[in-house]
Amino acid sequence: MYYPRLRDLREDHDLAQKQVGAILGIDQRVYSNYETGKREIPTRLLVALADLYGTSTDYLLGRTNDAKPYSK
Numbered sequence: 001m002y003y004p005r006l007r008d009l010r011e012d013h014d015l016a017q018k019q020v021g022a023i024l025g026i027d028q029r030v031y032s033n034y035e036t037g038k039r040e041i042p043t044r045l046l047v048a049l050a051d052l053y054g055t056s057t058d059y060l061l062g063r064t065n066d067a068k069p070y071s072k
Helices: 004-012 017-024 028-036 043-053
Strands: none
Touching: 004 028, 004 043, 017 028, 017 043
């Protein structure tokens, strides 16, 4: 699966892949593989990315176009 929103959100937040990788505790190359769809994103990292960008996992996965996070 390709995750185009990951790149868009990262760039909107003025972050480099290396910075996001460091936040997630993974190597930049691993993060790049997630962003380009070469590897599936583990659930725990998908949740961490949604929290980082203030959105929902469904938005990151392209299941909704509503970028607002769900209320808790």
